[in-house]
Structure formats: structure tokens, C-alpha cells
Amino acid sequence: MRWTQKLWLLFLLIAMACGQKTTGSCQPRPSCHECIRSHPSCAWCKQLDFVPADESDAARCATRLELERRGCLPGEVIDPRGKQHILEDRPLSENPQHESITQLAPQRIALQLRPGEEQNFTVRFRRAKGYPVDLYYLMDLSHSMKDDLENIKRLGSDLLAALQNITTSVKIGFGSFVDKTVLPYVSTSPAKWLHPCPSANEPCQSPFSYRHVLALTDNASEFENRVSQQFVSGNLDMAEGGFDAIMQVAACKEQIGWRDVTRLLVFTSDGTFHTAGDGKLGGVYLPNDGHCHLDENGLYTESHLYDYPSVGHLAEVLSKSNIQTIFAVTGPRLLMYEDLSKLIPKSAVGELKKDSSNVVQLITDAYNSLSSTVNLEHSSDLPPGISIAYDSHCGNLETFGHTQGGECSGVHVNQLVQFTVRINATICLPDSQDLMLRVLGVVEELRVQLLTMCECQCRDVQPYAPHCSGGQGNLTCGVCSCREGYRGRLCECKQEDQGHPEASCRDGNSTGPVCSGKGQCVCGKCQCNAHASGPLCKCDDTSCERHNGELCAGNGQCRCGVCECQSNYTGSGCECSLDTSGCLREGAVCSGHGRCVCNRCQCETGWLGSHCSHCAECRTPCEQHRDCAECKAFGTGPLRGNCSVFCNQTTRVVSASAVDEKWCKTTVEDGSLLFYLVEEDKTDGITLTMNIQEGTTDQTLKVVLGLVLGLLIAGLFFMGLYRCVVDFWDRREVKRFEEECKRARGNEVNNPLFQRATTTVVNPQYIKD
Known part of the structure; x- marks a missing residue:
């Protein structure tokens, strides 16, 4: 495989990983409060008897769309959304006087934030004339x-x-x-x-x-x-x-x-x-x-x-x-x-x-x-779990996503500029928090009161509710909280009357895990965890076949490991569409030369193309097999991704180093030349012998790289040669200098002015051992 194909394959894998849909972001939770805190897409159904008897109340937590699809009435869905209230918004000054100048608006705002859900509001600023x-x-x-x-x-x-x-x-x-x-x-x-x-x-x-x-x-x-x-x-x-x-x-x-x-x-x-x-x-x-x-x-x-x-x-x-x-x-x-x-x-x-x-x-x-420079910033210390970003709208110039503050430059007197402030909470705040926003150099401030929405306002609280087995528990958000001594989803059984209920939650006389390890035994019955069902929770609703990262290809529901497809889909993974629109062209299915399978054409022998419109026998062997040769060699061309379907008559693809006038020739997308020899055999089918010669672009790149490498080697060679010559010259000069110093040195013994550089002092008290 050539390096370009490897690179494209890497990009494709990255794109598939990044583009894959995130499923299950909203997971089941045992209570309404935990549900709405877990993810902004989560909602809770408080409708009585919404959950089947063999499931736990955690199944009440899902997306609003999923809950309504399962039969929860819209009025019974608890799905709080963030809110904002403008508490004070004095108009900006047109012709300001010293006593009543307003350059920043609004002045007070209250935000109710749901964790994970962003809220945004607009801040306006007009530079006043004659500000003190x-x-x-x-x-x-x-x-x-x-x-x-x-x-x-x-x-x-x-x-x-x-x-x-x-x-x-x-x-x-x-x-x-x-x-x-x-x-x-x-x-x-x-x-x-x-x-x-x-x-x-x-x-x-x-x-x-x-x-x-x-x-x-x-x-x-x-x-x-x-x-x-x-x-x-x-x-x-x-x-x-x-x-x-x-x-x-x-x-x-x-x-x-x-x-x-x-x-x-x-x-x-x-x-x-x-x-x-x-x-x-x-x-x-x-x-x-x-x-x-x-x-x-x-x-x-x-x-x-x-x-x-x-x-x-x-x-x-x-x-x-x-x-x-x-x-x-x-x-x-x-x-x-x-x-x-x-x-x-x-x-x-x-x-x-x-x-x-x-x-x-x-x-x-x-x-x-x-x-003339307007900087909108927040107080230095943000409340814990709060993030903030600014979008600046400065007339003809806009900037987005700055986390330190918004800025507009070159602002004239009486010019209006605006900032979009986006605030997000990642945790639940213990109480209300204040956040101050101001324009640097201006005394006016915008006070933002932050409050997180982490509690369910179900408004169905009933002490000793009849729904909970005639008053054996309190009802909140559709869930029974049992009195002491009672258990069960509806408080239907006493603890002292249970005896050994786990026996009925196991398969026969098995000593295996209770409820197949996928639920809890309550009052002698299994309450299954999320994605499990059945009397003993044996059915796994997440074990179905997946396509493109989705259960049942997103075209059906997983029931006990088997996909139940929608009416217009079929297949073990609901991957096959019964629609035939993809096979139609000019009113004919597969041009009359094939059959439609999973909304794609399977052509008869001798016909090619996505709609079986190309007659393979009506062309020369080179023309008939050109698309298959390119697809088999590079994975490109009109048959890209469908080689196995449209080139199933080609049984072998081999390579050769030499070509002659009998070979077919074609130029592929990147400029490379593809030579191929078509040989038909009744037993082995069609054999394509190929020879690939890289295109001019790759050849030019190789030539350039070769020249650069050659120049680099030549440069290193001449640098080394120069260094050797200089080293040889320096050594010769040093040797000549030393010889001249020896010749110039006088007789030290006969020189009356000669003194040695060091003086030796003898200690008369020193005695050797």
C-alpha cells in the first residue's frame, strides 16, 4: 500500500472516530435528582405505573424523546431548563449629564443554570460623551x-x-x-x-x-x-x-x-x-x-x-x-x-x-x-464549577469564545457595542452565587446572580400515598419511599414476611448470581437494571448487532439480544433498507440488468456500474476491466469501495515488472500510470497482471528530494575537507612556532639574570619517618 493510501486511511479512521455518535449519554438513575444532575439531556417520568413490574425505577430516567416514545405523557416529564430574568435594565444614556450617566446595561440579571446546559445573555455598552x-x-x-x-x-x-x-x-x-x-x-x-x-x-x-x-x-x-x-x-x-x-x-x-x-x-x-x-x-x-x-x-x-x-x-x-x-x-x-x-x-x-x-x-x-478600547471582564475569582466565554460584536469585527473577556477597539463616542456572555455550570452550587461583570476603567458593574437547578419540582409529594400499597410509603416524583419495615417498588411486602425470597430470583436450583447478576431481588421478584429485562433479567438489550456504532443500525429496537426492525428495514442488524429508490434510474430498477438488494444494485454478468448501466461485453477487454483494475490496485475510481461486488469475476491480481504492447494502460487519480494485462480462463476466471509506475508529481518530488540530499552530502563532504586542511595547516604552524622558540631560548645556566618561576623552602624541623 502506497504512503498516500496509508495517510488517507489514517484520516478516515480519525474522522470515523470523531464523527461517531455518542450514545447512552443519559444513563438510568435511581432518583429524579440524580437523573437531572447527571446530564443535561436527561429527563424523568413521574407518571404512575410507567415502569413495568420487572424493572427498577431507574428506567424513569432517559431523554425526553425516549420517555415519550415509551408512553410517558408530556405533562408527566420532569425536564427543567435554564432560565434568565433581567432584574434591572436602565436605558443607555443618549445625552448624559453627570448625575445620570449609564454606559453599561443591563445592571442586574438572575440566571438559573442546569448543570451542563449553557445560558447566554447580551451586554450592551455605549461610550458616553463628557464622562467625568x-x-x-x-x-x-x-x-x-x-x-x-x-x-x-x-x-x-x-x-x-x-x-x-x-x-x-x-x-x-x-x-x-x-x-x-x-x-x-x-x-x-x-x-x-x-x-x-x-x-x-x-x-x-x-x-x-x-x-x-x-x-x-x-x-x-x-x-x-x-x-x-x-x-x-x-x-x-x-x-x-x-x-x-x-x-x-x-x-x-x-x-x-x-x-x-x-x-x-x-x-x-x-x-x-x-x-x-x-x-x-x-x-x-x-x-x-x-x-x-x-x-x-x-x-x-x-x-x-x-x-x-x-x-x-x-x-x-x-x-x-x-x-x-x-x-x-x-x-x-x-x-x-x-x-x-x-x-x-x-x-x-x-x-x-x-x-x-x-x-x-x-x-x-x-x-x-x-x-476607545472597551474591555468587558468578570471578577477574578469565578464560583467553583462555573465557566464563562465572551463573544464580542464590535460593528464590522466579531470575535468568539474568549474566556478572559471581551474586547472592542477603536470605539467612538456614542457608538454601541455588544457582548454575548455564555455561562455554563458543571456542578451544583450549594447556594446562590454572585458574579460581577464590568468594563475596565468604568465604575458601573453588571451583577449576575447564579443559581443551579439540581432539585426536581415534581409537585406530587403525597405522604402515606394510596399508590404505595395503601399508604405504606410516601410518593415523590412517581417513586415510593417505604415506611420502616416495608420493601418493594410499591412497598408491597414486609421484611419479616419475606423468608428466603432469593430462591425465586435464581434459575431453578442454581447457585448462580441473583437475577443473573443484572438486577436486585425485591419481594421475591427481580427488578432488572437498565438494558436488562425478563423475569430473571436474562435478556440483555445491549447485545444486539451494531452498525456504524449504533444498536440495530439505529433502525430498530434491541429486545433480548434480537433486533426488532422498523417496517422499512430488515436484516439481523436492521442494516438493510427495503427502500428501492437508490436502485432506480429513469424509472427502471438497476437499468433492467440486475436486482435491488438493500437498496443497492447487484448486476447481472456482463453489466457494471452503480445502476448496472455499463455493458462490460460492449467494450474492449481493456475498457471492460479498467475500473476493476484501478479499484483492485488503488481502491479508487468509479467502483471505489465496491470491488468485491462489481469485480467478483476477477479472481486474482498479480504484479509484474515488465510490460509490452499487449498491456492495457490507464492514468489514475494521482497521476500514476497503471499497466494491466487481462487474461481470461474458464477455470480461474479473469486474471489481471499489473505494473504500477508512479506519476509525475511523485517523480518530481523524488527528484527534488534527491537533489537536496545530494547537495547536503556534497556540503558535508566539503566542510569535512575544509576542516582537515585547516587542522593540518594549524598543526604545521604550531610545530614551526615551537621550533623557533627552542632556537630563541638562551642558555639558562649561564644567564646571570635567570630566576626560576618557583622557590623551594625547606622546613628544618621536618623529620621523615
Whole structure:
């Protein structure tokens, strides 16, 4: 078999395995609750007397279609489906005012999930015009930022004016940072502590970790006044304590004055950053706790106790606080902060000039970029057993199946985007769970209340029900729960009256298993498990012949190991259709030259084809046997898959290496040439002697592979030859160098300046044993 045929065979087997129908996904269960929890396709029939006397109540659990086919009334089928209720859905704002802006809808929704069944709902978002903004300016005040500070002192009005072009309500605040106030980050010598700057004449302040200078305000004059009172400081290393400062800005909401609006944090620096673990250099080993530690003067006084936060911790706190970060850094640090931005949700990076003269434009551009990207995400911790996926509908662009969140980029003001949220539960939740969805950078949230449907609401509970042998048990979902001392599916027998009931559940005097090992003996009668039936559960309803992976080919029912076929099917496995439409062509069955068997034509001698329409005797021997030769050789051609049916006159197929003018020739699908010699014999039938020559495609491939292999061998040969020549040349040069060194070496004995490289010292106290 050629490699192409092997490959196709492998693909066929994989396709058959993947495409095979999954049967029995809904298995019988002893109770309604277990039934509906087991699989979303399972349903329960609570109809009284639905189950025959020799079967257990587990047979009540099956698919709705199967239960109704077996006679369960539609109103008696318990098949709960998931539901959803919109609890709050305020309309999106058209012309929003500050007091009543709604960008995200709906706001509250309740979902009832059946395990294994997916529920989906639509989330709408419209980017509002003029949404309020809080901007906090966090600045590196190490000495290298001296020129930047001078420009920042004058930009309060410009910054407010630029943001007021975007929104009607804006507030700005200011804070600064240097580094932890312990060695080796800053100098703790008294002189350097008081004046850490290199020049003794310039204004300079003592080092600090983080200082909150100005809470959020809409007063530009106050911003400029407070910033003008700031001076640079100094530290020892290139990295700064910016992460400490960012954590305090996010944690100290009241001190900063954050409102429930768009929150922007502008971080400016020309240095790198310390991260978790760096604090150990200064003896600071406690992990950062993520809490606010500002004193009455706005100073972070606990920096010598808590380590720097990690990037992951910082990203989590910023995301929970709905703070969007803009990293405004100088060119040499740009790539580093771009990598950092990839790890922090809803952040942007811009290149800051050396004197920060472009900071206003940088902030404006970064804000527009962040606002035009809409990211819908869920809270970090999903309830156990809950999975979620997002489909994003962004106008002309749609994405499907993202599990981390939905995203739409380039969203304009007043543009509506939608997300389809698909939620699935794999287990039963103990109680109601809340899931929060929000758009990053927007304070509004969507609260999703999750509740799983794992209990049957049969509404037929009857204590001491007459159906249960006149009140000997309670009736729930069509099943009797017997009182103490009673047994049986209908509580029909007392335990003390049973004697030795198992004898009647065995075959004669046999000591074999009770109920053939396929059921339980209850009150002297067998209650068979699923797929078993009969007085002693001997009949196995899963042992029938299978076709295409299905019992009785899916065209009948298995009864005690025998297929009971539907009216239009026959055969031991119901595999043979009585329909003749597949044999008809132009109103004739098999063209009048054959008979229809299982809806397929069996042709008379001398006729070929799926409908026996080809006259084998009306053609030359080469033409008559061409299709059979191709089918026998490659399994291809018009008779593909039917060689045994249509080529039964061909008894032997042999191969030969030489051909002549007597041989027939044909070209098959892949371009290969097939030569075959037809020989008829009254005893042996027809013999096809074949010779196969690969087609041009395979030949070209072999030529190309041969050339590549030849070039590779030649390359290796020349590389080896080159290496041998170089090695020979190097050895000759080394030998010549050594000889010249010997000739140049003087007489060491007669050289008065000669000293040996080592000195030998003798211990006078040493005595050998």
C-alpha cells in the first residue's frame, strides 16, 4: 500500500472516530435528582405505573424523546431548563449629564443554570460623551527629574484645559516618590540625608518613599501652587520606588479623593523600578499588604517595613480600583515600561521628553487610546464549577469564545457595542452565587446572580400515598419511599414476611448470581437494571448487532439480544433498507440488468456500474476491466469501495515488472500510470497482471528530494575537507612556532639574570619517618 493510501486511511479512521455518535449519554438513575444532575439531556417520568413490574425505577430516567416514545405523557416529564430574568435594565444614556450617566446595561440579571446546559445573555455598552475624569499626577522626584519638575509647576492650567475639552467634569491631584529611606537605596549619612543632591547650592529635600501632596481638585491655581513648593531629592541606585507609590495611590482612596468616575494615574519617571524581593537588600522582607499607610502629612511611613509590591499584585489592585495607568517615561526606558504595560490591564505608555514639555499632549493621546478600547471582564475569582466565554460584536469585527473577556477597539463616542456572555455550570452550587461583570476603567458593574437547578419540582409529594400499597410509603416524583419495615417498588411486602425470597430470583436450583447478576431481588421478584429485562433479567438489550456504532443500525429496537426492525428495514442488524429508490434510474430498477438488494444494485454478468448501466461485453477487454483494475490496485475510481461486488469475476491480481504492447494502460487519480494485462480462463476466471509506475508529481518530488540530499552530502563532504586542511595547516604552524622558540631560548645556566618561576623552602624541623 502506497504512503498516500496509508495517510488517507489514517484520516478516515480519525474522522470515523470523531464523527461517531455518542450514545447512552443519559444513563438510568435511581432518583429524579440524580437523573437531572447527571446530564443535561436527561429527563424523568413521574407518571404512575410507567415502569413495568420487572424493572427498577431507574428506567424513569432517559431523554425526553425516549420517555415519550415509551408512553410517558408530556405533562408527566420532569425536564427543567435554564432560565434568565433581567432584574434591572436602565436605558443607555443618549445625552448624559453627570448625575445620570449609564454606559453599561443591563445592571442586574438572575440566571438559573442546569448543570451542563449553557445560558447566554447580551451586554450592551455605549461610550458616553463628557464622562467625568479624575487624574492623579505621580512624579519621580529623584535628582535626574529636576528639569521636568520646573515644567510641571507651570502645567496645571494647561492640563485642566486639555481635559476639559474631553469632559465637562475633571479633577487633578499630585504626588511624588523617590525610594525606600534605608540603605542601599538612599544614603543615610547625616549630610547626605539633609542634602542628597550633588550640588550644595541647589534646593533639595531629604529622601522619602512616597508623599501625597494634593488631593483631587478642579482648582488649577492650587495645583500649580502646591507643585511649585516641591523640590527634587536623591537616591543611590538607578531604580526607584515607584511601585510603592502606585500601591498607596490605589489603596488610599479617601486621601486621594477618588470619585466613581474614570480614574487616571499618570506615572512619570526616567528610571527603572524596584519590584517584590528587592526590599530584602535593605532588610525589608514582609510582603506588601496592599493597605493604605499614609500619615497625617501624606507620607508613606511604613516603607521600611513592607517590601515593594509585585507586578501581579499591583495589576490586581489597580484593576479592582478601576484605575487606568499612563506611564509617561523617557526614551531609554520606553521598552521596559511597554513590557510592564502588557501585564497591567487598561494601561498605556508614552514617550516623555527630557524636560516633560510634551506631557499634556501625551496624557491626552493616552486617554483617547484607553477610552476607545472597551474591555468587558468578570471578577477574578469565578464560583467553583462555573465557566464563562465572551463573544464580542464590535460593528464590522466579531470575535468568539474568549474566556478572559471581551474586547472592542477603536470605539467612538456614542457608538454601541455588544457582548454575548455564555455561562455554563458543571456542578451544583450549594447556594446562590454572585458574579460581577464590568468594563475596565468604568465604575458601573453588571451583577449576575447564579443559581443551579439540581432539585426536581415534581409537585406530587403525597405522604402515606394510596399508590404505595395503601399508604405504606410516601410518593415523590412517581417513586415510593417505604415506611420502616416495608420493601418493594410499591412497598408491597414486609421484611419479616419475606423468608428466603432469593430462591425465586435464581434459575431453578442454581447457585448462580441473583437475577443473573443484572438486577436486585425485591419481594421475591427481580427488578432488572437498565438494558436488562425478563423475569430473571436474562435478556440483555445491549447485545444486539451494531452498525456504524449504533444498536440495530439505529433502525430498530434491541429486545433480548434480537433486533426488532422498523417496517422499512430488515436484516439481523436492521442494516438493510427495503427502500428501492437508490436502485432506480429513469424509472427502471438497476437499468433492467440486475436486482435491488438493500437498496443497492447487484448486476447481472456482463453489466457494471452503480445502476448496472455499463455493458462490460460492449467494450474492449481493456475498457471492460479498467475500473476493476484501478479499484483492485488503488481502491479508487468509479467502483471505489465496491470491488468485491462489481469485480467478483476477477479472481486474482498479480504484479509484474515488465510490460509490452499487449498491456492495457490507464492514468489514475494521482497521476500514476497503471499497466494491466487481462487474461481470461474458464477455470480461474479473469486474471489481471499489473505494473504500477508512479506519476509525475511523485517523480518530481523524488527528484527534488534527491537533489537536496545530494547537495547536503556534497556540503558535508566539503566542510569535512575544509576542516582537515585547516587542522593540518594549524598543526604545521604550531610545530614551526615551537621550533623557533627552542632556537630563541638562551642558555639558562649561564644567564646571570635567570630566576626560576618557583622557590623551594625547606622546613628544618621536618623529620621523615
